[in-house]
Amino acid sequence: MKIIDILNSGKMSMSFEVFPPKTDTAFENVSRATQEIAKLNPSYMSITYGAGGGTSKYTLDIAENIMKDFGVPTLAHLTCVSSSRETVRERIEEMNARGINNVLALRGDIPADMENDDRSEWSYRYAVDLIREIKDSGYDFCIGGACYPEIHPESSNQKEDIKHLKEKVDAGCEFLTTQMFFDNNLLYNFLYKIREAGITVPIIAGIMPITNANQVDRAIKLSGSFMPQRFKSLVDKFGSDPLAMKQAGIAYATDQIIDLYANGLTNIHVYSMNKPDVAQKIQANLSDILGK
Numbered sequence: 001m002k003i004i005d006i007l008n009s010g011k012m013s014m015s016f017e018v019f020p021p022k023t024d025t026a027f028e029n030v031s032r033a034t035q036e037i038a039k040l041n042p043s044y045m046s047i048t049y050g051a052g053g054g055t056s057k058y059t060l061d062i063a064e065n066i067m068k069d070f071g072v073p074t075l076a077h078l079t080c081v082s083s084s085r086e087t088v089r090e091r092i093e094e095m096n097a098r099g100i101n102n103v104l105a106l107r108g109d110i111p112a113d114m115e116n117d118d119r120s121e122w123s124y125r126y127a128v129d130l131i132r133e134i135k136d137s138g139y140d141f142c143i144g145g146a147c148y149p150e151i152h153p154e155s156s157n158q159k160e161d162i163k164h165l166k167e168k169v170d171a172g173c174e175f176l177t178t179q180m181f182f183d184n185n186l187l188y189n190f191l192y193k194i195r196e197a198g199i200t201v202p203i204i205a206g207i208m209p210i211t212n213a214n215q216v217d218r219a220i221k222l223s224g225s226f227m228p229q230r231f232k233s234l235v236d237k238f239g240s241d242p243l244a245m246k247q248a249g250i251a252y253a254t255d256q257i258i259d260l261y262a263n264g265l266t267n268i269h270v271y272s273m274n275k276p277d278v279a280q281k282i283q284a285n286l287s288d289i290l291g292k
């Protein structure tokens with residue numbers, strides 16, 4: 001099933017994200033966690049692509065297994081900046097051969113050893129190059145991309161960032177998933193600006209449940225997200241008590257999601273990070289809202 005059909009169905013959707021293992025030995029554990037999440041029957045599951053493509057095989061294995069064993073649609077992430085054209089074309093071929101027809105087309109972060117290269121020699125510089133490559137393959141993929149309500153960390157200003165976002169949509173990106181954010185007003189503001197810029201594709205709000213205090217610094221470093229005082233107070237109060245912090249973090253994420261649904265956002269993506277219990281609790285908190 002194509003993700004775009006789920007997003008356009010008019011129903012509220014909730015998807016969960018998993019990431020592949022880095023080693024063979026971790027595969028079993030990760031597989032088990034992804035299966036537990038699949039049993040919750042989310043609208044779809046997305047499977048990340050390891051930085052630099054190191055775990056690409058597992059991304060496709062997990063995507064295919066979830067689809068076949070649980071009937072849950074999957075969205076395989078694919079990055080391009082650190083890959084050759086040949087490798088990317090192989091991945092696209094393989095995805096198509098394995099029946100994976102939803103792809104989140106990303107640039108990926110620039111590896112430190114490429115920072116000083118002559119960028120004109122890279123096979124791919126931006127996600128839009130990957131979107132064009134996928135389109136050129138002639139296969140029937142539903143393509144999504146990433147967007148940044150608080151602007152991408154490399155962008156000098158939001159106007160430029162939104163201009164490049166529009167280029168991705170014009171190249172064939174059918175939906176956009178947001179970077180995590182902790183203040184819904186930032187998303188509402190961003191939505192207003194992108195709609196004004198002529199971007200009309202469905203936006204999926206990405207919500208990260210912060211369930212332990214150690215995650216906070218990592219999440220801010222990774223995303224550059226603004227932490228509202230309400231959230232900081234919660235970490236200050238409960239951060240040293242793991243169970244209380246988990247409960248409070250899940251409640252905060254649930255609250256964000258309810259506000260988003262109430263304000264007309266119908267599609268939510270939870271960065272569930274291979275944690276079936278977190279995915280299950282969030283889904284249970286929303287059971288009547290989602291009709292599950």
Ligand code: FAD
Binds near residue numbers: 049155162
């Ligand atoms: P792009 O859309 O290419 O944008 C990157 C920067 O370049 C932006 O500042 C943009 O404004 C600018 N830009 C774009 N086009 C142009 C142009 N033509 N000229 C000048 N500037 C331009 N990383 C992984 O490694 N694996 C994953 O699975 C993964 N999944 C992700 C899922 C989501 C929902 C999100 C939000 C991020 C994910 N990432 C993942 C991280 C992502 O790869 C990084 O944020 C990366 O730095 C940017 O990727 P992008 O696809 O948004 O890039």
